[in-house]
Amino acid sequence: MLVTEQDRLRDDILAWGDAGGGSREALIPLLQRVQQKYGEISDFAMQVIADVLSIHPVEVQSVISFYHFLDLSARGKFIIRLCRTISCDIAGKDRLARQLENDLGISFGETTNDGMFTLEWANCIGMCDQGPAMLINEKVFTRVTPELVHNVLQACRASFGNIGLEGKEEL
């Protein structure tokens, strides 16, 4: 049977929505699951989600636009978020920022042409005692050095997804 991308997306959302009880409280967990699997929350996905939770698509979009970790359109496969808050700043986040920009050839807020990396600033991620810190997708890296940045990026390039980062904190 031919299953289109939209059919699969709809089936996923229906299943996840039911699991969440189908009420508006289930919105954010549902958005996170869609984001995780599809890397974005498309127009179509928002409308299906709204339908499942008996709210309006525009409300779903409003919530997505409020949170930086939810995306309306696909970005890099690896989203790198470097903490820019005071502790990490003092611990030397500027050097890492330069390393990241040089290694990836993009500046903050941009995505590489091959669609692999998106580089962003993050505000405090709660790792002030172990700064400088950064997030790659959902993985936290602490006491980051420029060498580690380089090695992690290599590991990412050589992998197909999050799996490439398993056990790589000590690189």
Add this chain to the structure above:
Amino acid sequence: MTDKPILDDTSRAPVSQRGYVIEKSGMDDAIGGKVTINIDGKDIKIPLGTTILEAARSLGIRIPTLCYHEDLCVAGVCRICVVEVEGQRTLQAACGYPVTAPITVKTHTRRVRQARRHILDLMLSKHYGECYACFRNNNCELQTLAKEYGVDFFRFGHPEKPLYAVDRSSPSVIRDMNKCILCRRCVRTCIDLQEVGVLEGHGRGADVEIQTFMNKPLGEVICINCGQCINRCPTGALRANDPTDEVWAAIDNPDKHVVIQTAPSPRAAIGENFGLEPGTALTFELNTALRRCGFDRVFDTNFSADLTIIEEGTELLLRLYKALVEKDASIALPQFTSCSPGWVKFLEHFYPEYVPNLSSAKSPQQMFGALIKTYYAELNKIDPKDIVTVALMPCSAKKFECNRPEMCDSGYKDVDYGLTTRELAQMISETGIFLPDMPRSDFDDPFGTATGSGVIFGATGGVMEAALRSVYELVSGERIENIFEHADIIPVRGFQGVKYVELTLDKIGPVPDLLKPLVPNWDWLKGATVKLGVAHGTANAKRVMDDIKAGGKFSECHFIEFMACPGGCLGGGGQPIPTSPSIREARAKAIYAEDSVYEIRKSHENPAVLKVYNEFLREGPCGHKSHKLLHTSYIERGKYIS
């Protein structure tokens, strides 16, 4: 007061975030029932849970508001209503502070005044536009407050250039986000009051903008054009699409025969634009004013409202006949009214599978347009291409309706322009006419003055009442006054969100001449109970539709009246601003008062309507010609947009 707090079940917020309702005790002296607070040195005893704002208003103390609106839930976002509460470190928003203890409030200390002035200055720093080039000039809540608080310079600057492009994509509603102050009244109107869900705030903090889904133009989203957001916007960010320039051009063109029809609701409200109290009907003064403006003929939309009742009522009887006698399972019941174009578009978007239930009869506005460009043109030997039909409506969705491609059955655009009450008031004031001073004059022939049934179309329950008066008399052969005193069908009146009534037809009479070609007799209706529903505001319409979907009591109804706007047409999106429950009540009173003085109060007794059936629509109601001119079809739009 009960021990257990009661969860607010009217809120749409998640259970975990819902507030508790503090039960207001009926016993004044019961402990905890009331509390005495002090506002600006005056004591007042109020039920627990009353907000500071409500308490202050009942004391006659003015606290300015912007995001607060009587029809909407409290938002507390604009902060203009801040007051000082003794013992609190920060200023408190009066609209969102329910009193639970004896407190002392100061409403105009230096700190409060300064805060309010700063809030205004901040709003103005992103509010682009000049007041004299704005349709809300002199009727703008921001402008009023700027004057009240003595704004004489822009402390935080003022935009020199527009920040947003004006969205003119919708035939009904124009959005100019340059004037938006983010009070979110439109958001609460669209999501909570109407449950359509077109507008919502996007982004966070200083970057918030009110947007549609995917920031699409208003003409491409699921907007039903009801215009309720226009009526509640405190500034000029939302307005109706104004065709007055085109109408003036038509009037000034000597080759054009410009005809206007006026609906009952604008006549009951237009006085508000001239400083009169709500609830002053100016029907006959308006006729004179329109002629002086240069309109060649002034007609009463009530004529075609009566026609609608005949066509729609006949359609209902035919549907019932086919379903009950001929056992035709394909007949869609209950039949829904189709007079409200906002409601029609709501159904097309959200319940497309119920499109067959909509009455195929056009709305009064469109019926009139089609008749003017055929019957009236023939009668007066005017080429229909030289006729310009203008409709004065309380409605912004009527602008959309007259532009629907289906509405050209006369061979021309049936209605050329839809004017709102506000726009017509503007046109009249351009001519220097003070409307309340006009001498009274009647409507023009051949359509004449209509019946009371047409007038009450303007209020919720009105179409139902009019239909009942006619259908009952046509079927039973008896006078409706026998069962309802003075033909006032009180059970379908009033602003209750959803109404349900049953009427048993004990007696049947002979089939009247008008309907003889359609049904042989009424025997099949003897003893039948007709079940009827009335809903106003699309949020209530949604309740009823969901009930029908679930197989509830409304699914057994035969006929349901829906109107998109709260209160019916009299609360329409083209009516004078502001609106509130008490204003709508006053307008309803004016409409029912007008109905009660009419000599003829039943649609099927309107001599002009009967004349049209004798001379023009000779095959009678729902006949071939009336199907061509007076009936239409609808589109299953669905709510998914790409």
